[in-house]
Amino acid sequence: MPATSPYMTDSGLLLPVPDDDGAPFWSYAAEGELRVQSCASCEAFRFPPRPCCPRCHSFDVEWRRMSGRGRVWSYVLPHPPLLPGYAEQAPYNAVVVELADAPRIRMVGNLVASPDAPLNSVDPSKLRIGAPVKVTFHRMADGVTVPRWMLERP
Secondary structure (H helix, E strand, O other), X not given: OOOOOOOEOOOOOEOOOOOOOOHHHHHHHHXXXXXXXXXXXXXXXXXXXXXXXXXXXXXXXXXXXXXXXXXXXXXXXXXXXXOHHHHOOOOOOEEEEEEOOOOOOEEEXXXXXXXXXXXXXXXXXXXXXXXEEEEEEEEEEOOEEEEEEEEOOO
16 A cells, blocks of 8 residues: 555555654664653653653753663554554554653553564564563664564563
């Protein structure tokens, strides 16, 4: 299925749409780094990225590198997929990962068997709340790289 918008891949998968606050996150991902925005004044992590610290209201920002380790905090197997590009890969998972370095930070993504594996590459029976995971990166389209997650013990 050809892409119907600049926000989809040629296969019909959604692409992220970076804003000014989140653009550094995607730039670091393209370099294979998982970084989280933090306040340069009080050091509080914040995700998704935003201009002002919710704790101290500072506009001072820094991007701190994470280890890339975390645990599955929640997951779902979407039924039915809403877009045709996803229907072709069903059943697939969507996971919420709590970062080990910043436990209040949770990121949504997919659990895969390898960086470039299809979304349905992990048997749904292997999904467990609390399962340790590590980040990997997948280039979806020209200039767009997304974090994905792999089980530490497959």
